Amino acid sequence: MLFHVTRCKQVDSFHEISIVGGGPSGIATALSLLKRGIKSTVFEADATTRPKAGETLPPTVMPVFKNLEIEALLDDPRHAICYGNSWLWGSTHIQDKHFMLHSGGNGWHLQREIFEEALISLAEERGIRIIRNAKIRQVDPSEKGWKMKLKVNNSETTVETGFIVDATGRSSKIARCLGVERHRYDTLVGVVGRFFVDESFELSLQTHIEAVENGWWYAAALSNKQIVTAFMTDAELLPKNYQNSSGYWDALTGTTLIRSLFPEHFQPEKDMVLHTQSAETSFLESIYGENWLAVGDAAFAYDPISSYGITSALGTGCYAGNAIAEHLSGAAEALPAYRYLTEKAFSDYLPLWDHQYALEQRWSEFPFWKKRISPEYE
Template sequence: MEYFHEISIVGGGPAGIATALSLLKRGIRSTVFEADAVARVKVGETLPPTVLPIFRNLEIEELLDDPRHAACYGNSWLWGSEKVHDKHFMLHAGGNGWHLQRGIFEESLIGLAEERGVQIVRNAKIMQVKQAGKHWNLNLKIDHRETTVATNFMVDATGRKSKIARCLGIERHRYDTLVGVVARFSVDESFELSQQTHIEAVENGWWYAAALSDGQLVTAFMTDAAFLSHTYQHLSGYWNALTETTLIRSLFPGDFQPKPDTVLQIQSAETSFLESVYGENWLATGDAAFAYDPISSYGITSALGAGCYAGHAIADHLSGAAEALPAYRYLTEKAFSDYLPLWYHQYALEQRWAESPFWKKRIYPGAR
């Protein structure tokens, strides 16, 4: 069976929904096709106070009032020396940041979009893309049934997998193969968890930790896929490595032991980009276009901002502005090119393990 949708957005994460909401502000409705039936648990809980202007622009700031999200009052890091450094958000004009319950946030974002008129189709997996005259045919499997959707404009918001672009044969370039091994630990409610984001560099990578509102402490060990030993992929080895840290271990009660059923998840976190972020009646947004290292703290902020730009670019393009999509490419490429030297600088600050394969791999090419 074939259906027609004027604009089809493949991917219902923050970038895809932000694109749909941005289009809606321009009076244009779209359909979002999301592969999962419910939002998956993802890493990326921390929002800095600088995210507020984007939330206000998209008119979604009410989502931050949900009591299931916890306040975040700053960052604490052990990086480049043996001294712990702190940066408090309360000195920022925007006040505190947030530690999100990521699944709840994304479900709420989708729900808000639906309330405003965005059509959301869940459990819709993209299989194939073909150009048919002036429109595109998307071959989807929706609730395990194959369906063809004809669309005049399509958006790739499928994250680092960039499924639409891959179907079109667009090459993806990767700067590294960073991965994160994530664990969520339940801590006794009588123990007061720190409401900061914590980062700690170690010889073969770095650790991240953030406390959520339900007494969970989310941790992630970040390293290269090539250096990820089996030790970190099993709870006992992961916990033993965590106990050898200084800052991250201090966040847990002294006698804490993880529950045997604690699940570890491995997620890609590489810095990468598409060779082309737009073409004839399509564009890529969010991580599908440009993906950032989690150390940058861009995450959701970048995804929402990119989606906001994408929506306006599509609206201008459909109204006949020939420069709309090239301008979108320029803005997104400029943001990424501005990020790269900052990314290299951040890793260059850590010199304690200069001969470690992980840190040697992150030397700025011009400094080799």
């Protein structure tokens, strides 16, 4: 994990545009606004970048990176090349898809902490103000737009802002403060583990997916002889022993494809730390309102099986920055157009999501898979 020195900055009393959340969607929005000549302030709740699962980027992400002028971040040797996907899903036969047939070339396995920290640093270099360790407590309307109560570096403060961007991920902190309802299709969570293998062991540079009776596994190799894995299931179906290192490894050894990525006699560290994180498909009932909008997972959150994570975060940030710029210039249709584009992307995703899970019929009577025959949101 990278440790980031907390930036102790004086918090101004007014910010024209405040972006709450310093992840990819929030920074992408700030970069997109900056290209339109508009500065914003990013308020990030964490003082340091938290550990996250490795992220697989498909070749199709490159146009978004180029639009934001951040493609140089992928040159960091700590990110690994990904040559395609390998999966054991809906069949007992392993299937492969190689990116060499794609016009965009290879994909990438990102070290998320490194990527996100580099993205924040790049934004700061370009003049975007980022305030770390800033936790939103309350949001209320004001004459200037909004009044936000925050706790910054353990000190309570209040700032006013003309426009708020909710980039707080699935928690949709701002939208919740404004009373906007969030709908969830499922309760998917991922238990993430990191394993280090011997330097002499050759890692597979593909993304690996394997369906099992109570969920599915993801695995990807990183450049430092690290294999990141995630077991995905519904929160209420997650066995307690999967949340400790021995139980997690025992479950992993029961797989076929995922286990094959490790040396034959490999044993994990006994004190390996596991992280459980939400991964459900969900959406806000309304993704914008008067002087606010939501981006990334805060607006529409995708199942990791889609590989839409960072692609969606950066893409909606691009759209949001332009929409806000047009809105501020008086274009009444700007925010509705943003809603239309993001809603369409989500509606296009839903049948593909259904189809992906419908491909797996071997465990159709087990709770995890049975619920996905005809998923309904709450």
